[in-house]
Each structure stands twice: as C-alpha cells, then as structure tokens.
Amino acid sequence: MFTRTLSIGLWGVEGYPVSIEVDIANGLPAFDIVGLPDASVKEAKERVRSAIRNSGLEFPVQRITINMAPSDRRKAGAAFDLPMALGILAATGQLPMEALTMPFIGGLSLDGAIAPVRGVLPAVVAAARLGFHEICVPEVSAKEGALVEGVRLLEARDLKTLVAQLSGDAPKVYANPGMTSAEPYRGVDFADIMGQRAAKRALEIAAAGGHNVIMIGPPGSGKTMLAKSLPGILPELDFEEALEVTMLHSVVRPAGEIQGLIRTRPFRAPHTSASVNSLIGGGGYARPGEISLAHLGVLFLDELPEFPRSVLESLRQPMEDGVVNITRVNGMVSYPARFMLVAGMNPCPCGNYGSAKKECRCTPMQIRRYLGRISGPLLDRIDIHVDVQPVDYDELTRKGREESSAKVRERVEAARAIQRKRYKAEGIRFNAELGAGSLKRYCTPSAEGESLLRMAHESLGLSPRAYTRILKMARTIADLSGQEEIGAAQVAEAIQYRTLDKKYWG
Ligand SMILES: Nc1ncnc2c1ncn2[C@@H]1O[C@H](COP(=O)(O)OP(=O)(O)OP(=O)(O)O)[C@@H](O)[C@H]1O
Ligand SMILES: [Mg+2]
Missing domain, CATH: 3.40.50.300 (P-loop containing nucleotide triphosphate hydrolases)
Structure with missing residues (x-):
C-alpha cells in the first residue's frame, strides 16, 4: 500500500514542494523516515503514532517507510507531522486517497490536536505560486496566511475532525483573512x-x-x-x-x-x-x-x-x-x-x-x-x-x-x-535604495548645487560613497519640500550632515 501526500518545505523564506511518500508493507513492525530528515523530523514518529491512536484511528502494526522528496534538502520542523499521518491513514484505507490533493502543513500533539508551526505565510505564498487553490494549515496559524490571493486555507483543528472533513463527513472550515491593524505608537512623541x-x-x-x-x-x-x-x-x-x-x-x-x-x-x-x-x-x-x-x-x-x-x-x-x-x-x-x-x-x-x-x-x-x-x-x-x-x-x-x-x-x-x-x-521604494546606475537619472543637482558639492568634496575629503549618499539625501530633502529640482540649499543641508566626522574623528 502506497500513498503520496504533499507539503511545503522552507528554504529561508522560500517555500518548495515536498512530496511525502508512505509505503506500508507486511513484515516486522517498523517506522522509518528517509529523505534527509533532521532530528526534529525524526521525532515525528512518536507524535504521529500517538496522535493517530488517540484520535480513535488505527496505527498499522506493519513496516512503514516514509520518503521525503526532494532528498537533497535537509527537512526541519514539525510541519510534516500532519501530511505523514494523513499518508498513513490513506495507505491503510481510513481516508480516501482522492482527498489528498492539496498540500498539508501542521504539527501534531500526542492527543491528536494539530499544533501551530512556524512559516505558515511563506508556505501559503509558495502554494499559490505552485498553482494550488487550497492548502491545509493549523487553525491557530490560519490568520497569518489567509490574505494570500488565490488560495483558500482549510483550517485543521485536530486529526479526527480533519479526517471526517476530508472524507466528506463534516463541513470544511476555511480561514478568514487576518490583518493586524498598525498599532498606534505609544513611545516617545x-x-x-x-x-x-x-x-x-x-x-x-x-x-x-x-x-x-x-x-x-x-x-x-x-x-x-x-x-x-x-x-x-x-x-x-x-x-x-x-x-x-x-x-x-x-x-x-x-x-x-x-x-x-x-x-x-x-x-x-x-x-x-x-x-x-x-x-x-x-x-x-x-x-x-x-x-x-x-x-x-x-x-x-x-x-x-x-x-x-x-x-x-x-x-x-x-x-x-x-x-x-x-x-x-x-x-x-x-x-x-x-x-x-x-x-x-x-x-x-x-x-x-x-x-x-x-x-x-x-x-x-x-x-x-x-x-x-x-x-x-x-x-x-x-x-x-x-x-x-x-x-x-x-x-x-x-x-x-x-x-x-x-x-x-x-x-x-x-x-x-x-x-x-x-x-x-525601478522596483525600489525610497531614495536610499537607489543604485549607482540610476543615480544620475534622478539625482542630478543644479549647477550651483554641483559647485557646492565640488567644494565639499575637496575640503571634507569625501569618499565616492559619501558623495553618492549626499546626493540621495539631497534628493530626499527636495522631496520633503515637494520640489523636483535638487538646488544648492538641499545640497548644502545634505553636506552639513557629513561634517561631523571632522569634529570627532579629525
Ligand atoms: N530635549 C529634551 N526634551 C525633553 N526631555 C529630555 C530632552 N533631552 C533629554 N531629556 C530627558 O533626559 C533623559 C535622558 O535622555 P537619553 O536617555 O535619551 O540620553 P542619551 O543621550 O541617550 O544619554 P546616554 O549617552 O547616557 O545614553 C530622557 O529620558 C528625557 O527624560
Ligand atoms: Mg542613551
């Protein structure tokens, strides 16, 4: 008996598809996980076994092998608990195989509750990019990812309920978008x-x-x-x-x-x-x-x-x-x-x-x-x-x-x-992000500004980097007054913020 479930692994903040293959064969009871799992993933065995049993479902007394592909990336965290458990349940006929079309992420508690995991939002973003329209995540983490366009988040509360939902015996619950409002700043005004x-x-x-x-x-x-x-x-x-x-x-x-x-x-x-x-x-x-x-x-x-x-x-x-x-x-x-x-x-x-x-x-x-x-x-x-x-x-x-x-x-x-x-x-948002290539295009000062810069360059011994940073600052100063041209006044103010080195660093 063989099944395949899907999940999403994380590489930094990039999600990638992980395929979890479950094979159940006759033989001495065993439970092996291969495909570069780290210690935290290996521990899934105990959680999966207990969660299945404590949900009133049956854990097979057979030889279970789980392979996680691609096998060249180290997999970490508890998020694969859930797809592993579902794979075992499908392979033993306790869940229809057709129900496993979406990626699943979630940890398991020993009592069968679905535990929250880190990185839900990047996983949902990756699922959307991979073309999935649904992904199953822990109920507690659902608000975090629910704003991603094009994907519905199926909320998983506990293994028993989820199995009933996937089998069509209970209604599925989808997450509502969550957006924390920007907290008003209560520090120093x-x-x-x-x-x-x-x-x-x-x-x-x-x-x-x-x-x-x-x-x-x-x-x-x-x-x-x-x-x-x-x-x-x-x-x-x-x-x-x-x-x-x-x-x-x-x-x-x-x-x-x-x-x-x-x-x-x-x-x-x-x-x-x-x-x-x-x-x-x-x-x-x-x-x-x-x-x-x-x-x-x-x-x-x-x-x-x-x-x-x-x-x-x-x-x-x-x-x-x-x-x-x-x-x-x-x-x-x-x-x-x-x-x-x-x-x-x-x-x-x-x-x-x-x-x-x-x-x-x-x-x-x-x-x-x-x-x-x-x-x-x-x-x-x-x-x-x-x-x-x-x-x-x-x-x-x-x-x-x-x-x-x-x-x-x-x-x-x-x-x-x-x-x-x-x-x-340009694909950037603010002046400090301006690259060397775009500097000339957006930060050319007026003739007066130019001559001020030349003078400052010599008297302050500015580095080329300091020069470009002064130009970008002058751009911001002009933007603050809604002015398109970078004039002498803006350049002068920007230069002034670089004169302190002389006082302290000499
Ligand atoms: N301009 C000011 N207006 C109102 N309160 C001030 C002002 N300057 C300093 N204070 C008061 O002095 C306190 C000490 O200031 P702060 O801790 O910011 O000093 P600091 O420059 O960081 O000192 P240090 O070098 O010791 O870290 C502030 O918490 C504030 O109560
Ligand atoms: Mg201080």
Whole structure:
C-alpha cells in the first residue's frame, strides 16, 4: 500500500514542494523516515503514532517507510507531522486517497490536536505560486496566511475532525483573512522632546528617504529618546511591504503568534551583547537575524562602540546590498535586509568630549581608541551624522508645544509617496535604495548645487560613497519640500550632515 501526500518545505523564506511518500508493507513492525530528515523530523514518529491512536484511528502494526522528496534538502520542523499521518491513514484505507490533493502543513500533539508551526505565510505564498487553490494549515496559524490571493486555507483543528472533513463527513472550515491593524505608537512623541530642532529634522529626513543616522553626544543629551521617537514618524507598511515583513517574522516568531499581516514598521533594538549570528542571521537553522527582522524598518544600535567589532563589521555588506546571504551546509539562504540603521553613541569613555559645557576627562589616546571602534567604512555608510548636545534649561522648560509626531509623519508620508511614484519602474521604494546606475537619472543637482558639492568634496575629503549618499539625501530633502529640482540649499543641508566626522574623528 502506497500513498503520496504533499507539503511545503522552507528554504529561508522560500517555500518548495515536498512530496511525502508512505509505503506500508507486511513484515516486522517498523517506522522509518528517509529523505534527509533532521532530528526534529525524526521525532515525528512518536507524535504521529500517538496522535493517530488517540484520535480513535488505527496505527498499522506493519513496516512503514516514509520518503521525503526532494532528498537533497535537509527537512526541519514539525510541519510534516500532519501530511505523514494523513499518508498513513490513506495507505491503510481510513481516508480516501482522492482527498489528498492539496498540500498539508501542521504539527501534531500526542492527543491528536494539530499544533501551530512556524512559516505558515511563506508556505501559503509558495502554494499559490505552485498553482494550488487550497492548502491545509493549523487553525491557530490560519490568520497569518489567509490574505494570500488565490488560495483558500482549510483550517485543521485536530486529526479526527480533519479526517471526517476530508472524507466528506463534516463541513470544511476555511480561514478568514487576518490583518493586524498598525498599532498606534505609544513611545516617545516628537511633542515630548523639547528643542533639538536639528536632530528632529535629521530624523525626519532619515524617515522620508530611508537613510542611516548616527547621533553623537554627551550622556543624557537625548540620543536614545530621539531614536525611540522614530517609529512614530514612520509611515505604515503598505500591503506588499507587509507581506515581505510578515514572511520574515513568520519563520522566527513562536509558532501561532502572528495573527495576520504585520502593518507596523519594525523597530529592532538588539543589545550590545548580540552575537554576529543573532544580528546577521544564521546558526543551526539559518534563521533571519535582527537586520532582516528590521527589514523595511529600523535597526537601532544604541551605544554603538560597545558592540564587538566583528558584529559591527558584519553589517557592512548587508548595509550596502539590502540583502544578506548566509551559507549553509548544503547551499545558501538569502534574506532581505533593507533596514535603516540608527545609532547612538558617546564620543569618548567619559562621554563629554566635544561638549561645550562639561569637561572631558579622557586622554587623547582614550578618545582616539574609543572613536576608533567605529571603523571608517562603517561610518562612511551612515548618511546622517548629528551632534546631539543637551538643550538648555530655558528650552527644556519652555511652555510652547512642540510639533507632534503625527504632523511630521504626514510630511514623511507625502515624501515617500513621491518616491514610490517616481521609482515604480525601478522596483525600489525610497531614495536610499537607489543604485549607482540610476543615480544620475534622478539625482542630478543644479549647477550651483554641483559647485557646492565640488567644494565639499575637496575640503571634507569625501569618499565616492559619501558623495553618492549626499546626493540621495539631497534628493530626499527636495522631496520633503515637494520640489523636483535638487538646488544648492538641499545640497548644502545634505553636506552639513557629513561634517561631523571632522569634529570627532579629525
Ligand atoms: N530635549 C529634551 N526634551 C525633553 N526631555 C529630555 C530632552 N533631552 C533629554 N531629556 C530627558 O533626559 C533623559 C535622558 O535622555 P537619553 O536617555 O535619551 O540620553 P542619551 O543621550 O541617550 O544619554 P546616554 O549617552 O547616557 O545614553 C530622557 O529620558 C528625557 O527624560
Ligand atoms: Mg542613551
């Protein structure tokens, strides 16, 4: 007796079809799984056996062999429990073979309940691409994938009910689309931050064009507070973006946690003790790291020099490319990682170097060493450098209202809308994503702007990378004022965000 059921395996966030062949033969009772299963898949045996028995169904006392194809990819996770159990039931005549036309994913509990699994959304997306109109997923995970067009999600609650549904003895239940509404940001509002005009302006530009920012200044000047206000001025994710973000989170978050598409732009703030693997991705299952979980949102690295050098340097390649490639034993996994880096730091160990009010107690050697933890190439990739000095007493206690985050977000959204329209054919979304090839086309400054750039290039000793980043920033500044031409004023403002290196790094 032989059957074949279908499932979807995951390679990064790419789903691929897995065919599960079940053969049941007479002989000494045995249960073997072949086709490169890892330890978690091998454990399925115990779950499948108990789940079938505890559902009032019969587990064959025969020789069972399960083969998972393609056999050159290592299969992990519990999602194959369900198709294996259904294959056994069909091979023993307890379920009609014709019922097994759709892919199945789901774990099994010993009592026969269908357990949630990770990666439902990428699996459903793959099923749609492969031309399936139906896929069976755990009921708890169904909301996560139900928005994918063209596929209906059959909700599986427990093995017994599912068998009745597939046999036509009970009505099937399909999932309703789930979409989490973007949560209103409850953190720091721009209105709560007194003064700090320049820093707020810098954050607005960063948000509008997706640029990287570093904030440098003495302790307590408000760097962390400013960074935490950033989510409040970022626009919601649109549908396509939400799909990309949810796919990435789907393979990392606990199974069953995601209840619909994620609409809020990610804001990830890993601690300085984070490892290269947790930041970049990798490890046993080559999971996405913080930089991919921050895709289309913000990666906030507070106290930047406190991160190990190896961690900081590993950011360089993905910052440039917007994707990260992780090598695995049998191939490579790619994850998107188009994040905005926002960093905060003190300029020296005591924190007061460069402050007009407090004296720095560090030796020149200590200062150099501290600043030296941020390598030139990393600093070069950060578009906007802002000096954050503490506001004075009068400013801090001023009665007047500051502009709210909601107000700033309106301008950011308008500027992003301009960019979306402009880059429709390019397949990108915002200015920071512009590749070298398209730079000339969209970011040619006026003659005055051009001559300013030439002067700055010489006096600041800019690298070609810094030059292109200034141009893209100037593009964003022009977009914020709804202006097509990049004039001298926009170029000048953009250049100003690169002059801080001279003050600190000399
Ligand atoms: N401009 C401001 N308006 C209102 N409150 C402020 C402002 N600047 C600082 N504060 C207050 O000071 C606190 C400390 O600021 P924050 O933690 O952001 O400083 P920091 O620059 O990150 O310091 P450190 O270098 O020590 O990390 C804030 O939580 C806030 O209460
Ligand atoms: Mg801080």
